[in-house]
Amino acid sequence: MAVRKVIKMGHPLLLARAKEVENYSTAELDNLIADMKDTMADLNGAGLAAPQIAESLRIVIFGVEANPRYPDVESVPETVLINPEITILNSEKESGWEGCLSVPHMRGLVPRYTSIKYHGYDQNGELIEREASGFHARVVQHEVDHLDGILYPQRIENMQNFGFEDELFQVPDEDKM
Numbered sequence: 755m756a757v758r759k760v761i762k763m764g765h766p767l768l769l770a771r772a773k774e775v776e777n778y779s780t781a782e783l784d785n786l787i788a789d790m791k792d793t794m795a796d797l798n799g800a801g802l803a804a805p806q807i808a809e810s811l812r813i814v815i816f817g818v819e820a821n822p823r824y825p826d827v828e829s830v831p832e833t834v835l836i837n838p839e840i841t842i843l844n845s846e847k848e849s850g851w852e853g854c855l856s857v858p859h860m861r862g863l864v865p866r867y868t869s870i871k872y873h874g875y876d877q878n879g880e881l882i883e884r885e886a887s888g889f890h891a892r893v894v895q896h897e898v899d900h901l902d903g904i905l906y907p908q909r910i911e912n913m914q915n916f917g918f919e920d921e922l923f924q925v926p927d928e929d930k931m
Contacts, residue, residue, distance in 0.1 A: 755788035757796045758807040760855045765808075768856055769903045772805050772812045775836045778879035787834055787877050790815050799855050800830070801893050803900030806856050812837045814897035818889070827889040835882060838874035838898050842867045843885065850892055852906045853919070861922055863915035864906050866892045 761768060777783065786809060794802040794815060801816030817832030847865040854860075870891045873883040886894055896906060910916050 755785055755792055758789050758793045760793065760797065760802075760806050761808050763854075763857045763905055763907070765856075767805055767808055767810060768900070768905060770805070770810065771903050772803075772810045772901045775811050775813060775875075778836070778875065778877060783877055786811070787813065787815065794855075797855050800827075801897040802855065803897050805900050805903075812901045814838060814894075814901065816893045816897055818893070830890045830893055833882065834876050835872070835874040835894075835897075836877065838872055838894075838901070840895065840898055841871040843869040843871055849911075850889075852892070852896060854896070854906055856900075857905060857907065859918055859920070860907075860916065861919050862907055862910045862917075863912070864892075864896075864909045865911060866895050866909075870894060872898075 775783070786804065790802050790804065790807065790813070793807060800818045801814060804811040804813040814835050815833065816830060816835075818827060818830040844867070846868045848868050849863050849865045851861045852864045868891060869885070869887045871883070871885045872894050873881065876882055899906070899909070907916060
């Protein structure tokens, strides 16, 4: 449908809890989700939450096949998840580098639970229930955080592990040849 503008860190909508979706199978919902998919694809994102395009609704989309922003991660099934809830399956966490379309050109080392179960609904109101680990679990937690007004920099434990991608992952001059 359309590529929408992604709002950036500092916008008050990114700090608010999004509203529950009450109606499924509507043209308005289908159009919003189509816009979210177009926006995520245009920006090579692994996921996108409705608040990131200034829509205060509890909707996330995610999915990864071959993505230049995340070249070394396992695939994650393309999913539309509405009114999601996460259950932590164990207390083990793993730190990994995260980026965000609302925090462009930056990365941070973020601890996330390694094993989760999540459920929610697709755009037709059909229940989705899955267990996830690895990058899949990380993406779901990152996107659902957006629905609660949390951006990944708020989860970073050591701010020395946060910065611009080109500074954090500099290639020494001799390696550029």
